[in-house]
Amino acid sequence: MSLVNYSTREITCKIVYYGPGRSGKTTNLQYVHGSVPDERKGAMVSLATETDRTLFFDFLPLDLGSISGFRTRLQLYTVPGQVYYNATRKLVLRGADGVVFVADSQREQADENVESLRNLHENLLEQGFDVRELPLVLQYNKQDLPGVCTAEEMEDALNFRGVPSFSAAAVAGRGVFDTLRGISDLVLKSLSKRFRQEVEAGAAR
Amino acid sequence: MAPLDLDTRFTFDSFVVGSGNRLTCAAARRVAESPGTSYNPLFIYSASGLGKTHLLTALGNHARRIHEDLAVVYDTLDHFMAELTAAIEAGNRDQFRDRLRDVGLLLLDDVQFLAGHHRLQEELIQAWDTLLARGGQVVLTSDRPPGEIDGLDDRLLSRFSGGLIVDIAAPEYETRVAIVRRKAGERGQRLLDGVAEAIARISFGNVRELQGALNRLIAIQELEGRSVGADEVGAVVAGAVAPAAGASAGEFDRFMADIAGAVGELATATAAEQAIAEAIMRWEAEGYRTRRLEGALAHEPSPESVEALLRQYEGDVERLRTVAGEIAAFDAHATELARLDIFRNPDRVEDAQALLGEVRERSRPLPAPPLELSFATLQLPDDSLAVRAARAASERPGLRYNPLFFFGPERSGKTAILGTLAAEIQRSQPEMQVAFTNGAAFAAELIQAIERNHVEGWRERWRRAGALIVDDVDALMDTERAQEELFHLFDALHRGGAQLAFGSRLAARALAGMEARLRSRLESGLVVELDAPSEVEAQAGDALAAAGIGGTDAPGAAAASPEHSGAAPRAPAVELDDWFLDREKLPREWPQVAEWLIEELD
Numbered sequence: 001m002s003l004v005n006y007s008t009r010e011i012t013c014k015i016v017y018y019g020p021g022r023s024g025k026t027t028n029l030q031y032v033h034g035s036v037p038d039e040r041k042g043a044m045v046s047l048a049t050e051t052d053r054t055l056f057f058d059f060l061p062l063d064l065g066s067i068s069g070f071r072t073r074l075q076l077y078t079v080p081g082q083v084y085y086n087a088t089r090k091l092v093l094r095g096a097d098g099v100v101f102v103a104d105s106q107r108e109q110a111d112e113n114v115e116s117l118r119n120l121h122e123n124l125l126e127q128g129f130d131v132r133e134l135p136l137v138l139q140y141n142k143q144d145l146p147g148v149c150t151a152e153e154m155e156d157a158l159n160f161r162g163v164p165s166f167s168a169a170a171v172a173g174r175g176v177f178d179t180l181r182g183i184s185d186l187v188l189k190s191l192s193k194r195f196r197q198e199v200e201a202g203a204a205r
Numbered sequence: 206m207a208p209l210d211l212d213t214r215f216t217f218d219s220f221v222v223g224s225g226n227r228l229t230c231a232a233a234r235r236v237a238e239s240p241g242t243s244y245n246p247l248f249i250y251s252a253s254g255l256g257k258t259h260l261l262t263a264l265g266n267h268a269r270r271i272h273e274d275l276a277v278v279y280d281t282l283d284h285f286m287a288e289l290t291a292a293i294e295a296g297n298r299d300q301f302r303d304r305l306r307d308v309g310l311l312l313l314d315d316v317q318f319l320a321g322h323h324r325l326q327e328e329l330i331q332a333w334d335t336l337l338a339r340g341g342q343v344v345l346t347s348d349r350p351p352g353e354i355d356g357l358d359d360r361l362l363s364r365f366s367g368g369l370i371v372d373i374a375a376p377e378y379e380t381r382v383a384i385v386r387r388k389a390g391e392r393g394q395r396l397l398d399g400v401a402e403a404i405a406r407i408s409f410g411n412v413r414e415l416q417g418a419l420n421r422l423i424a425i426q427e428l429e430g431r432s433v434g435a436d437e438v439g440a441v442v443a444g445a446v447a448p449a450a451g452a453s454a455g456e457f458d459r460f461m462a463d464i465a466g467a468v469g470e471l472a473t474a475t476a477a478e479q480a481i482a483e484a485i486m487r488w489e490a491e492g493y494r495t496r497r498l499e500g501a502l503a504h505e506p507s508p509e510s511v512e513a514l515l516r517q518y519e520g521d522v523e524r525l526r527t528v529a530g531e532i533a534a535f536d537a538h539a540t541e542l543a544r545l546d547i548f549r550n551p552d553r554v555e556d557a558q559a560l561l562g563e564v565r566e567r568s569r570p571l572p573a574p575p576l577e578l579s580f581a582t583l584q585l586p587d588d589s590l591a592v593r594a595a596r597a598a599s600e601r602p603g604l605r606y607n608p609l610f611f612f613g614p615e616r617s618g619k620t621a622i623l624g625t626l627a628a629e630i631q632r633s634q635p636e637m638q639v640a641f642t643n644g645a646a647f648a649a650e651l652i653q654a655i656e657r658n659h660v661e662g663w664r665e666r667w668r669r670a671g672a673l674i675v676d677d678v679d680a681l682m683d684t685e686r687a688q689e690e691l692f693h694l695f696d697a698l699h700r701g702g703a704q705l706a707f708g709s710r711l712a713a714r715a716l717a718g719m720e721a722r723l724r725s726r727l728e729s730g731l732v733v734e735l736d737a738p739s740e741v742e743a744q745a746g747d748a749l750a751a752a753g754i755g756g757t758d759a760p761g762a763a764a765a766s767p768e769h770s771g772a773a774p775r776a777p778a779v780e781l782d783d784w785f786l787d788r789e790k791l792p793r794e795w796p797q798v799a800e801w802l803i804e805e806l807d
Binding site: 011035036037040059065070072092173177180181184185188189 | 374456457459461463464467468720
């Protein structure tokens with residue numbers, strides 16, 4: 001659960017990487033994990049099957065250190081993409097502050113992308129999230145593969161809400177940090193807005 | 206001790222303020238301007254090369270400029286330790302301590318090196334307590350927060366954490382540009398357009414490395430006599446940058462730099478808001494309500510209004526503390542009051558001050574009995590009902606005649622007998638609070654309490670009485686509130702077994718304008734009528750006048766006191782015929798005269 005604690009001066013944000021199976025969610029996290037200096041990251045927890053499919057979820061805690069006097073932590077999670085792990089996905093989504101939807105740009109995966117995005121909305125609604133308010137970015141992954149949909153095509157197919165989107169080739173690391181930066185920015189802005197509302201509500205009480 | 210010199214080049218003016226160090230810089234300025242008052246200690250931590258020492262030195266220089274008499278001592282922990290070791294070796298430890306004693310502002314750099322030095326920590330605790338007890342200010346720097354200094358004594362940890370802990374974050378891009386331009390300017394160097402930006406864009410671990418890169422660029426400009434272009438920056442400063450752990454680490458740093466902006470915005474959008482948020486954190490941590498400050502956050506405060514707001518708030522907290530301290534000092538019961546929510550809420554200063562008034566009122570001593578009076582000096586016949594009743598009441602207060610009601614004309618000895626009763630009770634029971642007053646004074650006090658809005662405290666004060674003796678209670682005739690108060694006071698004290706005694710010119714039932722319920726209570730015990738006006742009243746009058754208590758009987762006596770001063774009125778002035786006064790010879794009272802049979806002799 002996200003937290004802006006003024007007395008302990010801590011900010012903690014939970015970001016969930018969502019998307020169809022094999023779209024590259026874990027790869028995103030692995031790249032981030034590999035790029036972060038040791039003192040900034042906790043152990044990456046990954047529960048995968050023998051074929052590298054995420055069985056449960058991946059978890060990567062990032063300690064960004066003290067920023068403007070606030071101890072800032074990001075918690076990155078991935079969900080298992082396969083349709084039959086929906087209970088786990090719901091569990092991981094709980095308390096999320098932001099979602100990165102990692103789409104597979106390969107043409108044959110178009111339906112899976114749409115289905116997964118629909119599943120995301122369904123799960124968010126079921127958990128009482130206001131989907132219009134929850135920070136969300138899209139990542140069009142595997143843009144380095146031949147014959148994939150262009151970013152424009154992906155945009156047309158998936159981005160009906162007009163959220164920020166990023167082209168990526170997560171295996172090579174391209175676009176991974178752009179995506180993370182994009183979602184972090186949205187999450188922090190939304191926290192800031194919420195904090196202000198709380199303060200105003202507090203003042204009005 | 207021989208402290209290190211402050212480097213005068215390091216000032217606040219030469220310190221580039223950005224979002225990563227704004228709070229810390231503000232706190233340092235504040236401490237320099239009013240050492241020992243706001244953040245004590247001020248604990249500054251950051252990774253190396255971000256300006257801790259610069260800020261610490263600037264603080265010292267600024268404080269020295271403002272407060273000429275302030276003894277400012279700057280030292281690194283290392284040097285401090287060496288001095289201490291030398292002092293102990295030379296057997297001068299006390300001298301070392303003495304020198305610390307006069308320090309008004311102690312600036313101690315790099316305290317993380319305290320780790321494991323138990324002896325030094327012990328010394329520091331002692332020096333610390335002496336310094337703070339004398340109102341001194343301590344500022345510390347470290348490369349990590351106090352909690353992360355290994356092997357730090359718990360006592361030091363709590364002392365380090367007792368003030369304000371602030372950090373300096375790595376400067377963001379814009380601040381880096383500003384630093385590069387400032388430093389180049391200080392060196393008299395002109396940089397081509399885009400050069401400062403190009404240097405700032407390179408990921409450096411800290412400002413020192415940034416400066417190193419700039420130095421290299423300046424050296425090339427000077428040696429080769431040409432200006433380095435923006436496109437050359439990468440190649441020129443390459444040697445200055447420690448090879449990063451692969452390109453990916455740089456990627457993360459850039460990510461961090463970008464995120465810093467967003468977090469900074471979240472933390473506080475403007476300096477004014479930051480100041481308020483900081484104050485909220487501080488006062489919340491100290492247990493004070495901060496609703497006023499939170500309210501201000503919602504209305505985009507201007508820097509001026511924030512300053513006034515914070516000053517006002519801090520002033521109110523200070524007043525609350527003073528009031529709470531004063532109340533706590535009064536009595537044990539009142540320390541409970543000091544913990545009330547009122548004293549944690551700066552919006553309720555007035556309530557707290559009113560409460561202090563109440564407690565003051567409550568704790569005021571009750572009017573004391575005239576202790577110079579005693580049965581021995583009382584000039585009323587020992588066997589008179591009045592004296593016998595008073596004696597009985599003084600021996601067992603509250604258990605025999607309660608209440609006692611004396612009435613009689615002026616100068617009949619009411620004040621003397623009441624005063625004596627009060628004094629005797631007080632003498633036999635020194636612990637008891639014996640209140641001796643008269644109706645007029647009682648009513649006047651009540652009016653004063655109402656004026657000051659301290660009626661509650663006034664009431665509680667009177668209810669402490671173990672004995673209440675009120676002369677001239679008839680003065681309360683036609684008063685409403687005072688009668689009511691006396692009525693309730695009567696009931697409360699009577700229930701508690703306190704001795705009550707009253708004096709009046711008229712019999713209780715003749716007190717027109719006195720409420721029936723009070724009247725009936727006054728005469729519910731023993732009623733004694735005093736008749737013959739006597740010299741005795743003058744005696745009491747003297748004593749009461751001396752004690753500053755005047756009854757309606759007293760003024761005459763007081764006015765007459767010059768003539769009656771000394772032992773004259775007390776010694777029998779006229780030699781009376783003893784035989785005539787012999788009790789055995791002369792019945793003073795003839796009880797049931799009607800039943801006496803008088804035989805007529807032939």
